[in-house]
Amino acid sequence: MMGTSVMTMMAQEQQTEVLMPGERPKPTKYVAVEEQKEHLVFFQGFTLSVDGYGPVAMMVSDYGTLEGALRLNLKNTYFPIIEAGVGKCSKDDFNTKVSYKTSAPFMRIGIDFNMLRDKFQSNRLYLGARYGISMFKYDIAGPAQTDPIWGGSQPFSVKDLDCTSHWAELVFGVEVKIFRNFHMGWAVRYKREIASTKSDFAKPNCIPGYGYTTDSSCWGGTYSLIFDLNWGLKKSHKRGVNVEIRTIETTDNGQRTTDSVPARENLQPTTIQENGTEERQEK
Amino acid sequence: MTMGILVMATLLAGCYSNNCPLENTVTCNYGFYDTEGTAIYYSDTITVTTLMPGYKTVYTYRKLGNKTVTKDDPDAELVNQGYTESVTQQRKDTILLNQLLGASSMKVPMSFFNEEDTLILSYKSILLKDTIKIRHSSYPNVELPECGTYRFHTLQSVTATDAAIDHVEISEPKVNYDGNVNVKIYFNGVAVDN
Numbered sequence: 374m375m376g377t378s379v380m381t382m383m384a385q386e387q388q389t390e391v392l393m394p395g396e397r398p399k400p401t402k403y404v405a406v407e408e409q410k411e412h413l414v415f416f417q418g419f420t421l422s423v424d425g426y427g428p429v430a431m432m433v434s435d436y437g438t439l440e441g442a443l444r445l446n447l448k449n450t451y452f453p454i455i456e457a458g459v460g461k462c463s464k465d466d467f468n469t470k471v472s473y474k475t476s477a478p479f480m481r482i483g484i485d486f487n488m489l490r491d492k493f494q495s496n497r498l499y500l501g502a503r504y505g506i507s508m509f510k511y512d513i514a515g516p517a518q519t520d521p522i523w524g525g526s527q528p529f530s531v532k533d534l535d536c537t538s539h540w541a542e543l544v545f546g547v548e549v550k551i552f553r554n555f556h557m558g559w560a561v562r563y564k565r566e567i568a569s570t571k572s573d574f575a576k577p578n579c580i581p582g583y584g585y586t587t588d589s590s591c592w593g594g595t596y597s598l599i600f601d602l603n604w605g606l607k608k609s610h611k612r613g614v615n616v617e618i619r620t621i622e623t624t625d626n627g628q629r630t631t632d633s634v635p636a637r638e639n640l641q642p643t644t645i646q647e648n649g650t651e652e653r654q655e656k
Numbered sequence: 657m658t659m660g661i662l663v664m665a666t667l668l669a670g671c672y673s674n675n676c677p678l679e680n681t682v683t684c685n686y687g688f689y690d691t692e693g694t695a696i697y698y699s700d701t702i703t704v705t706t707l708m709p710g711y712k713t714v715y716t717y718r719k720l721g722n723k724t725v726t727k728d729d730p731d732a733e734l735v736n737q738g739y740t741e742s743v744t745q746q747r748k749d750t751i752l753l754n755q756l757l758g759a760s761s762m763k764v765p766m767s768f769f770n771e772e773d774t775l776i777l778s779y780k781s782i783l784l785k786d787t788i789k790i791r792h793s794s795y796p797n798v799e800l801p802e803c804g805t806y807r808f809h810t811l812q813s814v815t816a817t818d819a820a821i822d823h824v825e826i827s828e829p830k831v832n833y834d835g836n837v838n839v840k841i842y843f844n845g846v847a848v849d850n
Contacts, residue, residue, distance in 0.1 A: 464801055471801040513798055515805045520768035522750065523708060527769060529796045529805055573808065575798035587675055587800060 413492055417446035419602040420556075426596040427458070435464040436579055442597070444485070449492040452485040452499065460507065460581025470516045473575075477509030479582025485544065495550035497558070503542035505564075507582050510535055513575045531574045538569040538580040542593075554601035562593040676803035679833040683763035684790070684809070687837035690847040691822045695760060698843060700820070701780035702756045704764055706773060708748035716742045749776070766831060768794055768807050777820070784819035790839070797832070808832045814839055 423441045431437020440458025447453070461476040483503035489496070514530035546560025566589055569577055577586060584591045688698045717725040717739035725734060735741055752764050752775070767773050771793070777786040791812040796805050809831040816824040822844050828836040 466801040469801060469804040471798055471805060473798075473801050513801075515796075515798065515801075518768060518796055518805055518807060520807075522706070522752070522765055523767040523770055525769040531796070573795055573797065578798075578801055 413448045413450075415448055417449055420444045420446060420452075420599050421602055422597040422599040424458070424595045425598055426559075426594055431461055436460070436462040436584060438479075438582060440479075440582070440595075449497075450487050452487070452501070454481075454483055454485060454501070454503075456481040456483075456503070458582065460579075460583075462579035462581070464579065472514050473511065473578045474513075475509050475511035475577070475579060475581060477507055477581045479505060479507035479509075479580075481505040481542065481582065483542070483544070485546075495556070497548040499544070499546055499548070501544035501546075501560075503544060503562075505540045505542060505582050506538070507580055508535075508537045509577075509581055511575075511577055511579075513578075534572045534574060534577075536570045536572065536577045536580075538577065538583060539567040540580070540583045541565050541567055546595075546597075548597070548599060554603075556599035556601070557597065558599060559596045560594060562595070563590065564593055565590045675800065677799055677806075677833045679835070681765065682806050682808060682831060682833055684766050684811075684831050684838045685761060685763055685836065686839045686841050687761045687827070688759065689840055689842045690845055691842055692846055693842065694847050696843070696847045697758050697760045699758055700782075702753070702759075702762070703751060703778045704753035704756070704762065705749045705751050705776045705778070707776070708750055709770075710748050711745045712748045714744050714746045716744065718742070755780075761837065766790070766792060766794070766807075766809050779820055782820060786817045786819045786821050788814065788816045788821075788824060788839075788841075790814045792831070806833065811838060816841070818844075820844055 421441065421443055424438065427438035427440055429437070431439070438458050438460045440456055440460075442454055442456040444452050444454040457478065457480045459476065459478050463472075463474050463476075465472045481503040483501055485499040485501035487497045487499050489498050510533045512530075512532045513534070517526045517528045519526040541564070543563045544560050545562075546558055548556050548558030550556050564583055566580070566583065566586060569580065569586070579585050584593050688696050690696050712728065715727045715730050717727070717731065717734045719737070719739045722739075725731075725739070730741070753762055756762055764775060771791060773790045773792070775788040775790070777788065779785070791814070792809045793812065794807055794809045797808045798805050811826050811829040811831060814824050814826055820843055822842040824842065825840050826838065827840050828838045831838050
């Protein structure tokens, strides 16, 4: 009796299908329909990444970095990120015999935005911005300076010049899923120096995490190895979507009603009580 | 991955360009003004010499009714002509700027390791000379390693005699390759509009 009243109310409130003349009502059964809805769980977990390009650059050129990043995934759309690492530069100019050396940590914070329309897929095309800072000391040395008119000579070597540099970056990159939680991706970065501490002796030729200061702006890049971490994620959230289970129930008077519950409720059909509350039936 | 690294290496290579300063020497810039502070073109010919460390022997030859001759080496021929030779010790000097004419400014190098430079200004139209003394500190500077090293200076004080100069003042103490006027020389007299 109670079941009939419940079904009547459901028939009024929900999608109703009327049987055609001569069509017999089918026995009641539960049919699970999995359907992706246009709704993403807000918190999608963390990713940890390391850069593969910086170490290679360090081995084959004057400047390189060792860096990693911790990134937050919000709705597969927004990715707040913290990047940290160590930058090393050791340059000796062949013509002028002037050498520049620094090795120091740096940090960047920022956010990436996934530009792909389909947020459910594991691949990403993103645009981002960063603010970077590095506090470092650098050494500079060169051949002895000789006065061409008055005469005299003095060696030139200055050590531990203090500098704090700030810069901004625009990031464009792609990221593809390789295997399970492992992704790879590359990014190009347009960097612009905002400010650096000035020294009377020399301006910093290379800033850890930024690169060379030959110009007021510079290009850089990263090749990231990315690992998805599932810290703080519920099991059913790992796929990144809410799966909806729709149950179809046929009533005695030949009407079919539908209702839905999220998948994490273990495929249990839901009925609505007279007081409007939901009650899940145990199998 | 290799392709990505190659692309990035190409992009990074694009960062390098030669942004070295156009000036390859650092000079102290002196601007010329009249007594009232109007920028002028100084019509007289100016020769600037500076005193060097150490002394030199100077041979001076005088003869009544003839111009006095000064030489760094003895000249027996002048003695044979009746000149009287006198030998003196003088501070070594060198010419920094030779016969500058009708200029509104002059660029003069500074010593790397001396605390004070002495400039002697000789004029063509007057016999008297002016002496400018500049106290300064110097330090090495590197703009970029590929540009080499420079020597910058910071002016501390400047004084001058008053043969043709009214007074001098420091307008920009930092002497570098920016090209600003570092010292203003106010000559006697007031510029007249033609």
